[in-house]
Amino acid sequence: MNNLIRFIVRNHHFFIFLITEVIAFFFLFQYNQYHKSTFVNKAGVALNGINRFTSDIEDFFYLRDANEKLAEENAHILNTLKRSYKENKISYKEIYDSVYIKQWNYMAVNVINNSVNLQNNYLTLDKGQLHGIKENMGVVGPNGVVGVVKHVSNNYAVVISILNPNFKLSARLSDTKYFGSLHWDGIDPRYCWLDDIPNHIKVDVGDKVETSGYSAIFPAQIPLGEVVEAKKDLNSNFYHIKVRLFIEMQSLTQVYVVENYLRDEITKLESKLNIDD
């Protein structure tokens, strides 16, 4: 500090010159329009150059942020693409008719998950509660029964497959109309077993098997398969019939959910029997 003061005192002539010149230039640029504007312009050009240089450098360091922002925007734009949306269209139409009461309604849905090689197989459908799917609705494929809806969320439904030992389907022989229960033994997804057919009737290889329509879940007369082998169980008086399924569970893409409009009526009426007992 002392040295600085000494330096200034020693060069007081120059410093006074400097200060007065600064004051003079201040007046010059402050009160002369021409000088002011020229000074501002010239200084502006120089400052612009410097600013551009520094902002270029700054931009380089902000590239990372900019990239992240762009990526976010990309994600946002991708989200608005059509392929990001699941189609919520419902492809059925109700027709009211006083001659025919519409009992069965079919709704086309897509299978988005499927399994055939597990013990308990399930399917997932791409429509759910919002589209009118409820639990215990039947699911049929192009030629046969696929399963029954087990759980529904807003947009999806899980179906217990016919290839699941817990699933039993009421089925009958097309010719004789004798009915029994169809179930899977957990071994070969192409074959199911039809039990409870009494062994006094005649069953041939190649006989057709169809749904009985007793369950209020599936309509009657949906073809299920044909008999491959009919074993007589000597202990129980019933056949043990091996059925080859028409439906190919491995290649399911589109199935139909079946709704029985009269189901409530049937179940209510049938439940009265239990009360009577």
Add this chain to the structure above:
Amino acid sequence: MIRLLSRNIIRFLVLVLIQVLVLNNIQLSGYINPYFYILFILLLPFEIPGWAVTLFGFLIGMTIDLFANTPGMHAVATTFMGYLRLFILRYMSPRDGYEPGTFPRVFYYGFNWFFRYALILTLAHHFVLFIVESFNFASFGHILLRVILSTIFTLTLIMISQYLIFRK
């Protein structure tokens, strides 16, 4: 001492008035502007320190500016001129220095010395003044022409004043 002070004050006022009332209204062909008022700085006594001359330069320049409505323009030039005077005087000092009781005039140091002294400082002043005035280095040749022509005119007035007014 008081006589010296009052003389300089009167000289200051008279020179400013001449400059403002007469010479500022003379503009020959747009090139020549005589600035006779710088004579005040030229004639300040040797004994006044350099920093004071700088301040006086600023003062008279600012005064002229106030009348000419060009704040700072003349002040920049006269401050520079006042700052420079000390070094010019040192550079041009006789072998045994400036004698006490003498003033920087033709009468004491001769035409040759005073002419060189006045020429250098007038050139310096005019040069700075015209550069600041145009504030544009693109027309440098034009500025130089104005500096030279105005310097001739100003210097002529200063030299004449040495023989008509400041004879002693």
